[in-house]
Amino acid sequence: MSFIGDVCNALGDVALWTYEEASIYRRKRETQPLIEESEAASRLQGADYRHVERVSDITSATFSERYLMRNEPVIVADGLLDWPAQQLWSFNYFCEEFGDLSVRLQDAGFKPKDSVELRAYLKQIASLPEVELGCMSNELDYLRYTYDSFFKHLLFTWGFGHRVKTQSFSFLAFQRIQRHWGRPYFLPRSGYRIPWVQMGSLEPNKRMCQDWGLYFSAPGACTRLHVDGMRTNAVLCQVVGKKAGWIFSSSLEGAARTLAEGRSFAHSPAAANDPGGQADRIWRFDLEPGEIMLIPKGLPHEVHTLSPSISLTYNFVTSPEYDDYFKFKSARGPGWIASAPIAAALAFKSVYQKRAVSGSEAREEVSLV
Template sequence: MPTDLSIDLSLTVDRVENITREEFQEKYMIPQKPVIIKHMYGKDAQVYQWSFDYFAKELGHIEVGVFDDESEERKDDRSYKSAGKKMKFREYLELIQEKPTTKRLFLFNVFKHKKELHQHFKFPKIADKVVEFLPLAFFGGQGAITRIHRDMDNSCVFLTELVGYKRVVMFAPEYSKKLYQYPFSTHTSIDVNNPDFEKYPELARVQGYDCVIGPGDTIFMPAGYWHHIEYNTAGLGFAVRSLSPHISDRLLGFWQVGIMTHLDEIFNKVLGDKWFNWKKKAAAKRALQ
């Protein structure tokens, strides 16, 4: 099979504004379907006024951990545990605005350093069991990429873009095997932009979503959805999570966070490359099922 084909990303994401709880629950939360909501927190919410300059002024003095796929050893079957570089937050913000860079901050708890930021927004009552106390911020320069993965806790995610534009590619969890998910992991080695159909032929049977979010947009990513994110420009956003309405999703999240990832670390330490090689073979075999 030729290697210059693209993955089918023809599914479209609905875009809505002023959606009611009843509409959201019926059309998106219960069926677990993605949607982009404009000004979900209300047009006048202070959170939409956040900017690079604001954070440089308020938190520029703190030291942050920066991740960079180009300068760090990539481990396709697991997440980074710690950032490879430290720098002042102000310097990092200046860097991503100055030129394209793959350096990013993710899962960054800005609220830990400035608690009053919680007062800048209140989550609308469209979802239940929302983890409002722990929103996490994401910063990146043009060209930075968050490689495709599923979130370990298997929660639903409301990702809000405040500055810049991001490309978001998503796949439903039903395609996990066809995406060559590694056992004991929520990762895969496929490259969304340059898929190798000779090495991963089952990608031809996958169908996904491809969209762009900009300032004021919140994208709802249902539990277990695979997502690949690219910074089309320097960007700033944050995510709030909620538990899935389906108990099966919650149980899977408990297994992945509480048991699976720890077993994976143990086997990786004991078996080393043999463990990763087994996972690659198992992923290829499962894709054909």
Template structure:
């Protein structure tokens, strides 16, 4: 079987950065970047670890997600399990697990954690009510997807190592995008793709980012991202609304129309709707990729 690497470039890595430099070299051209040293003076840089989160949020019941395929009977972002945070962190540290936490709002769940970080000034206004935490165990991963609001995302990584594969929206024709959704085919292993089964992926051009404790990954508007935890760890994301009118319009469509249409079709057609979309992802990609 033909298994080769994707066409990926290393994301630029810079030591700290000025607002002017960020806006000129990364935000305006919509190019990803990893920023080092920027948060070294935050209390979170020293304090935040899995053990610390266990200490301050151990009694919280947290929703857990794994990499099972989407089923028609599941709601939008419906959790697959739940447990106390302390038990989840014990699980992360004791053995590999597919269970992840995503979109965990720290302002709502543990407000005192906000005292450990600042909202950085990169020249674009961040949404201050939506700092979210993401946790994962060794070799757990997210499906390739982009965010429903096509936000500019700053992803701050804490503890361990994490790898992110990124594509911009111009690569859509090659990624086996599932229609009426925000994901690609869930059976694609982006860490080791089978090009016999998914030949169009060979034409996609993207980026790879390897994150360590304290690194910030900037993901521009609407970027596809696949994230794999190489070791147990967690990250925090801050976001800013898209600036490009086309992306703003697409975000509004996703939130106001696409999401609700998909839910309606799942209820009406059941699993046949999911199966239809997956088949269309292959058919449309092969037509567009040539």
């Protein structure tokens, strides 16, 4: 993209941020009635429980119409098509390229923890065995994003990251591995509000999108139930290792958080007012190497690492969905993260364990037929 295009898009970002700050974060929202734990458990027990649909060879138009605009999660099985990262990225690769760097780890709630040598950290988690979903450990924190300064972050966001001098692992990696990945083939080329791309096409490997990060996590690591900070769409690009977890419809936001934390949170507004208009629904996902999952805007989700994992993620909102996104965000406010994982809640364990048994029985019946 040209220098003029970068400047225009940067100005668009500034205008949008200013507008949202004035229109949303400083406006008082109506108080919603609280939902009790027993009612929350009943809501989740009665929810429609299904697996995230898996597709491949999907066009941008179909992806947008069937999933993005309906706020429906989906896994694109060939999502990393033509990404050299599939062949190049490994724990050894990052040890050789960046191993001497000092990095700051984060816990399951995104809070900064100790600084460690990257090489030592990667070798430690790469040696650990695979675990089953629900086997959680707090022994190892994960590496998601290493910060430098707010000004440098803005330069990366606006497409001027190649001019920045930094010792931040995230920023250095973004500069050096640009040729290893790019915009997934099924995402729209242009027409984005977040990040602002009304001129030219989105090149997420050259312009750092919101919440961009490389994730390195150990088996047993859990990113607790949460809604992303700006309630934007997220793409979780799985390069090495396996992940699994759950996504909840926005109508279950209060119930899921109540059950995870063991204290009352607000009722969610009616499903008709939510993006996609979904009734109570829980999606289970299993993410394999080479796949990309869309986590739609505003949906609570919890992610578990099953084997030593390297993934890449970033967030966005397209122009056609912006009005619904803005109204929903105005009603709900910013994102949040639960103080405890929902996988540890006994009432929720009974939900997914029961569904797992019924699902296996159904598969057995199909095979007998």
